[in-house]
Amino acid sequence: MILETMKLMSRDLRLDRALSLGVLALVLWSVRRARALDNGLAVTPTMGWLHWERFLCNVDCQEEPDSCISEQLFMQMADLMVSDGWKDAGYEYLCIDDCWMAPKRDSKGRLQADPKRFPGGIRRLANYVHSKGLKLGLYGDVGNHTCAGFPGSFGYYDIDAKTFADWGVDLLKFDGCYCDSLKHLADGYKYMSLALNRTGRSIVYSCEWPLYMMPFQKPNYTEIRQYCNHWRNFGDIFDSWQSVKSILEWTSSNQENIVDVAGPGGWNDPDMLVIGNFGLSWDQQVTQMALWAIMAAPLLMSNDLRHISPQAKALLQDKDVIVINQDPLGKQGYRLRKEDNFEVWERPLSGLAWAVAMVNLQEIGGPRSHSISIASLGRGVACNPACLITQLLPVKRELGFYDWTSILKTRVNPTGTVLFRLEETSQTIFKKLPLQDADTL
Numbered sequence: 001m002i003l004e005t006m007k008l009m010s011r012d013l014r015l016d017r018a019l020s021l022g023v024l025a026l027v028l029w030s031v032r033r034a035r036a037l038d039n040g041l042a043v044t045p046t047m048g049w050l051h052w053e054r055f056l057c058n059v060d061c062q063e064e065p066d067s068c069i070s071e072q073l074f075m076q077m078a079d080l081m082v083s084d085g086w087k088d089a090g091y092e093y094l095c096i097d098d099c100w101m102a103p104k105r106d107s108k109g110r111l112q113a114d115p116k117r118f119p120g121g122i123r124r125l126a127n128y129v130h131s132k133g134l135k136l137g138l139y140g141d142v143g144n145h146t147c148a149g150f151p152g153s154f155g156y157y158d159i160d161a162k163t164f165a166d167w168g169v170d171l172l173k174f175d176g177c178y179c180d181s182l183k184h185l186a187d188g189y190k191y192m193s194l195a196l197n198r199t200g201r202s203i204v205y206s207c208e209w210p211l212y213m214m215p216f217q218k219p220n221y222t223e224i225r226q227y228c229n230h231w232r233n234f235g236d237i238f239d240s241w242q243s244v245k246s247i248l249e250w251t252s253s254n255q256e257n258i259v260d261v262a263g264p265g266g267w268n269d270p271d272m273l274v275i276g277n278f279g280l281s282w283d284q285q286v287t288q289m290a291l292w293a294i295m296a297a298p299l300l301m302s303n304d305l306r307h308i309s310p311q312a313k314a315l316l317q318d319k320d321v322i323v324i325n326q327d328p329l330g331k332q333g334y335r336l337r338k339e340d341n342f343e344v345w346e347r348p349l350s351g352l353a354w355a356v357a358m359v360n361l362q363e364i365g366g367p368r369s370h371s372i373s374i375a376s377l378g379r380g381v382a383c384n385p386a387c388l389i390t391q392l393l394p395v396k397r398e399l400g401f402y403d404w405t406s407i408l409k410t411r412v413n414p415t416g417t418v419l420f421r422l423e424e425t426s427q428t429i430f431k432k433l434p435l436q437d438a439d440t441l
């Protein structure tokens with residue numbers, strides 16, 4: 001009897017200690033977060049559509065009128081964003097990437113849209129997009145040319161910021177090609193941020209500053225966060241598993257440097273969602289959606305909304321996963337462990353909830369089981385003393401109550417992910433529940 005009581009006491013003590021240490025860690029962690037660009041924007045990660053990965057620099061409207069970079073393409077996407085539920089799901093910014101410009105500035109030094117492909121100019125397109133209740137994103141470059149060779153903004157930052165604001169642009173993706181020195185790169189990104197602010201228009205500022213800086217110098221993320229609403233760290237995404245995998249690997253290998261800096265107003269940007277295209281299997285699309293939610297990544301789809309499968313559409317519009325991505329606490333998740341070609345990622349959410357993702361990186365064989373002790377999740381506080389677990393992906397299933405001593409076991413397809421949400425329960429009575437398995441197949 002005494003032994004039993006002692007066992008119980010020591011377990012309660014362990015629980016209490018884990019709980020208070022966990023809460024303390026969370027508090028310290030919040031305090032460490034750096035100051036964000038104070039334009040009041042991107043309080044949660046930006047959601048929208050961006051043309052680059054799917055449509056690249058196709059300027060041949062004679063041969064390919066339906067897929068060239070033209071006002072028609074963006075008007076069609078705007079219509080579909082509203083009619084097909086994308087806007088209601090949260091996708092708000094319709095963004096133009098490179099190759100919208102005419103090859104030369106106008107006589108007053110202003111950028112101009114290609115007159116054949118954008119006959120109404122960007123202003124008319126912005127009006128159209130706004131009339132649909134959406135916002136318009138545009139692309140520029142800090143250096144002498146854009147990556148595709150159109151006019152860059154170097155030497156024209158004020159004039160370009162003013163032009164974008166006059167046209168009614170709501171987001172600027174500012175690339176870093178053809179910049180001749182690290183000093184010009186840093187000064188240019190900072191200058192443009194201030195120039196956009198001076199216009200008085202609310203313009204989300206999407207940077208690629210760390211990506212271009214990284215080969216030469218370690219980025220100062222505290223500083224980058226003060227100027228940018230999101231920032232690309234890694235090379236361009238392709239429509240392939242290899243590409244998605246390399247982005248995840250880079251992110252987890254660098255998580256010590258990049259996770260804590262993310263938060264309301266400033267986010268790491270692992271690049272576009274390529275779900276709904278050609279290169280990813282269903283399981284790989286699930287992995288991208290789940291992990292972009294865990295990483296608090298901007299959700300900028302690059303796909304053809306005119307031709308998208310119902311399955312990809314449902315995944316991209318999955319409310320529960322979007323809720324995780326958009327969680328107001330605004331903390332980026334991280335890889336908790338990697339073992340036997342399984343990765344476990346987790347992200348703290350508001351209301352003491354947690355998101356957990358189990359990824360099976362083995363590319364041979366069939367579905368594999370993986371078990372994780374509940375106590376090891378969420379810095380020991382995710383499910384302490386008990387929680388309700390819902391599997392969200394690949395399909396939604398309520399798994400029921402788990403306690404701190406139980407094991408979460410699941411089966412995951414090769415290159416797939418199972419995404420869970422763990423909710424604190426108001427249960428104060430510690431009820432010992434049997435070990436539970438979550439068979440996902």
Ligand code: GLA
Nearest residue numbers: 052097098146147148175236
């Ligand atoms: C760079 C960027 C891409 C895209 C292209 C456009 O490669 O990283 O996202 O904007 O330029 O040329």
